[in-house]
Amino acid sequence: MKVKVLDTTLRDGEQTPGVSLTKNEKLRIASKLDEIGVNFIEAGAAVTSEGEREAIKNICAQGFKADILSFSRPIVKDIDYCIECNVDAVNLVVPTSDLHITDKLKTTHEKLLQLSNNAIEYCKDHGLVVELSAEDASRSDLDFLETVFKQGLSHGADRLCFCDTVGVLTPKKSFDIFSRYSKLDAPLSVHCHNDFGLAVANTLAAIRGGASEFHSTINGIGERAGNTSFEEMVSALYVLYGDEYETDIKMNELYSISKLSARLTGVYLQPNKAIVGENAFAHESGIHSDGIIKNAKTYEPMTPELVGHKRRFIVGKHVGTKGLKTKLLDLDLKVNDEQLKQIFKDVKSLADKGKTVSDVDLQAIAENILDIDADNKIKLIDVTIVSGNSVMPTASVKLDIDGNEIIEADVGIGPVDAAINAVNKALSDFDDIELVEYHVDAITGGTDAIIDVIVRLKKGDRVLSARSARPDIINASVEAYISGINRLI
Incomplete structure (x- = not known):
């Protein structure tokens, strides 16, 4: 059976506290939703503001395959x-x-029915498709709700939607209710909220009961505890119910649209978020890593590639030698058995002190044992900074590149920026490397604090972090940057 998807990220999702999307941001999300096969896109609430209407008009003008609501x-x-x-x-x-009806609208059941029926007729008279959504349906009298639905259909409603507005359904109730209303001669959809963490379970139960459409948001964002999670629903239908239900969604785009929504809304995911969290396909336990290496099905219900994600082996106190060796190979570090044992010992020692062993830490541990630092293509010899109130920050750097001494200078909006610009000028052969993140922490207190600089660099589809810790923020920044470049090339 084909199950259709209505995405309400741009309406219900935007009602997440602190989220306000611009017209262009809404269009970017809508474009991606249409690209991956969403059937219906609720672009917003036109009554909200002039800006909201401009955003909805902009989406409607694109000629998407999806219907815009x-x-x-x-x-x-x-x-x-x-x-x-x-x-x-x-x-x-x-x-x-x-x-x-009584406390919010201060009206009667009869007047509510008349209001609903008149609105449906007005919509139909103006050429609109109507999805009649019963708000707070899960706390409604089910006989009255059936009357609302039946009269709605008789006045021209095209689809019916049962809304669990405050997330109080249970899977059993959901199945029973949708089994009842699926007997009405109309497409039936389900709209769930996640107040008790049951939105996906209740939505799946509704589909089992006869719903042919579900509402959801990317990453499950929305008011309070959020809405039914789009990526969890689509994945569950594909993997767990694949012989019974199908959608039009391109599965391998789930991770990318999740990341897009997170960036544009500013609502970032907890690492253990199902399907799209950074730990969804991450393994640290030695037993698990060993099993995954032999056969991924041992500890994964589906492959990360199915949803566009990637598998990761985490280095920590539970790591085993096979997982560690695989991680080292991912970092292009080949070790023999003796070297692996020593790296394993050092990693365990670091982890036992409560420290998370990052890729940078692992690389530093391995390089110390392998003594490969001397093979670096690029080495920093010196960096000099001139800066002041009346002087644009200027930096000169002296680098050793494959045994050749290179000196370059440049300016920037600050001394660190100037130094990085000077390095980039000296390394024009590597201009496809992009600095995507720069982070500074003071490890100790005082004006002589040790400064820990972490940079993330990108070359193609590979992203790598590098770190340097020094009392001088400029030297630490340049060293971290050059270290990252060396590892990328």
Whole structure:
């Protein structure tokens, strides 16, 4: 059975506290959603603001394959704004619980029905597809809700949606409810929230009960505890229910759209987030790493490549020699058995002190044992800085590149920037290397503090971190930068 996907990252997801997307950011996310096969994109709530309407119009003008929706209350003003934006459809949200009808709207069940039916007719008269969404449906009287749905269909509603607005469904209730409403002659969708961590489970149960569409957000963002997680739902349907259900989603794009959403919304993921978290396919335990190396199915329910992710072996106190050797090979470090034993011993010693052993730490440990520092292509001989209130920061660097002494100078907005610019000028042959992150920490206190500089450099699809610790931030920065370049090349 084909299950359709309505993504509401741009509406319900944007209601995450602290998230506010620009018109261009919304378009970037919408473009990616359309590219990976999402069927319906809820681009926002047209009534919100002029800026929101401009963003929705911009998305509608792209000619996407996906249908574009706007959220709307059953109010003529809201619907007129949707019409103005040229959307294909409306997510017409009608409160159906006694709590919402009496306490929020201060109205009656009869008036609510009339309001809903009139709004549907108005939408249909203006050429809009209507998805009638029952707000707080999970706390509604189910007989009254059935009346709302049936009358909605008789007035022209195209799809019905049951909303678990405050996340109080259980999988058993979800299955029973959707089994009941799936008997209505209309496509049925499910919209769940994650207040009890059950959004994905309840959505899967709803589909088992007869829902043919689900609402979700990228990374499960949204109000309070968020919405049904898009990537978890799509992966569960593909891997766990693949013989029964299918979607139009390109599975290998799940990780990339997750990262895009995280960057643009500023809502970053916990490492252990299912499917797309950085630890989702990371292994530290020696037993697990050994099993993965022999056969990935031993400790992975699916391959990371399926969702566009990558497997990682983590170096820590639980690492085994086979996982460690694999990690060293990933860093282009070939060791013999004796060298591996010594590196293993040093890693365990460092980890036992409570330190996380990063790639940089492992590389430093291995290089110390292998004594490969002397083989570095680029060595820093000297760096000199001139800076002051009336002088643009200027740096000169002296480098040894394959035995040839190179001197270059450049300016920057600060002394560190000037020094890095001077190094880049000297290393014009390696201009495909990009500095993607620069981080500074003071390890000790006082003006003579040891400064720990960490840089992340990118060459092609390979990203590597490098570190240097010195009392002088400029020397530490240049040394870390050159160290990273040496390792990348």
